[in-house]
Amino acid sequence: MKKQETKPGEATIAVTTGRSSRTHHGVVNTPVYHASTILHSDLASFERRHQPGNRERVVYGLLGTPTTFDLERAVADLESGHDAVLTSSGLSAVSIALLAFLRTGDHVLVADTVYAWTRIFCDEVLPGLGIAVTYYDPLTGSNIESLIEDNTRVIFLESPGSLTFEIQDVPAITAIARARGITTILDNTWATPLFFKSFEHGVDVSVHAATKYLSGHGDIMMGVIVSNERCWQVVHRTRNQFGQCVGPDDAYVTLRSLRTLPVRMQAHQEQGIALAQWLATRTEVARVLHPALPAFPGHALWQRDFLGAAGLFGVVLQPCPRQALVALVDGLELFGIGASWGGYQSLLIPVYPEKNRSVTTWDEAGPVLRIHAGLESLPDLVADLEAGFARLGTAV
Secondary structure, three states: OOOOOOOOOHHHHHHHOOOOHHHHOOOOOOOOOOOOOOOOOOHHHHHOOOOHHHOOOOOOHHHOOHHHHHHHHHHHHHHOOOEEEEEOOHHHHHHHHHHHHOOOOOEEEEEOOOOHHHHHHHHHOOHHHOOEEEEEOOOOHHHHHHHOOOOEEEEEEEOOOOOOOOOOOHHHHHHHHHHOOOEEEEEOOOOHHHHOOHHHHOOOEEEEEOOOOOOOOOOOOOEEEEEOOOOHHHHHHHHHHOOOOOOHHHHHHHHHHHOOHHHHHHHHHHHHHHHHHHHOOOOOEEEEEOOOOOOOOOHHHHHHHOOOOOOEEEEEEOOOOHHHHHHHHHOOOOOEOOOOOOOOOOEEEEEOHHHHOOOOOOOOOOOEEEEEOOOOOHHHHHHHHHHHHHHHHHHO
16 A cells, blocks of 8 residues: 655754755755856857756856755745745845736735835835836725726735734635736745745745844845746746845855744744733733734634744834833843844834825824844743833833
8 A cells, every 4th residue: 555645844844945965965054155157068058058947057156056046945845835036135025026027007906014115115116117006905805806907917915914913815815816817926924934825825926034034043134035836937037137146155044044944933923922912911002913812803814824923013002102112112121122023032113004004094092012022031021021111101
């Protein structure tokens, strides 16, 4: 009787995929290839270098080396995508993915709660190229069909939404898009390839800021675009046309970091939920914006579609004067004041969702904090926040 084949667990995939060690004398980690010029054995192989079958053949440094190819393969395998390409940042991954499928005269639908720099690109670059942009309420679900125009070519999703964490009904939107021949692109940075399986939910292209959890240590700038079989060639070609590549050292470090991604994400999830639950008990807090909490409006969709939660979430404080907020934030010892997230260090910053909306409104009376739960000891993080709330109370 034939042995039934089972898919390896994700921790196994993270450890084993994208490892071409047999071609590197048994070296465990793919070495760093610093390369621009690649010498060919003969003229015939040189002239064949750009043939379609050469996707992972080293022909020129800009187009990839074993270091970058292994990282691309590892991310694609984790998300069950057909192919992946690396870019210089998360924003470049977003912009290249959009430009791969949009031309003059086209129309794109964009979730109103996308990352602020995605919105800036859509507002300031796309119109100049003759591409129309319409923002939609992330809670619209299947009603998005009413917004589709004859020239709609792309729907851009981000779930959870930036800053306020709205969960979209991704399968409902992608089903409508696929029936109409529209390409769907999802910013999946929050959930990573581990906690949301984009392609199982009908997404065509998934983008990640590898700057965040994939590299995981606050020292890398990188983006990744993962595509299904229908879309991978146009994404790959567009990335090359824009001359995008990443440094080999950064690719090496990110591939090494990817090996521990399942362990790190589990720790971030546990820390984030524990902090969110504790914050929900505080009188200084009006609302906790965390999809894994049952009280969160999008919890049912998160529970249906996601396999876990990241360590990033939001908190709406009770109304307080500016000096009280400053006293809370400035005195924190473990929570750093800094942009980005996804690294080992906890971060906390005030954010202003009302500045980046056009079809939805944000009218909470109190300030909003964005918190990234790092990997410090939980009691120490709680104590740091507790001391912050004491300073806030004194300053009111």
